[in-house]
Amino acid sequence: MQFPKELTEIFYETTQFPKDTTAILYQIIQFPKDTTAILYQIIQFSKDMIAVFYQIAQFPKE
DSSP states (O other): OOOOHHHHHHHHHHHHOHHHHHHHHHHHHHSHHHHHHHHHHHHHHHHHHHHHHHHHHHSOOO
């Protein structure tokens, strides 16, 4: 799984600025619930889209 560029940059910053690491990691830890909710919505949306595309594929081509 590829991390978003922003996350990569944040982790890079944590390695460059040790004294800020705790604060930055703490902020990251505070957001997983939101991230999970967003990812869940994306997954649900994807399933809906697959269902829609499947229905479209079932229509006669003529």
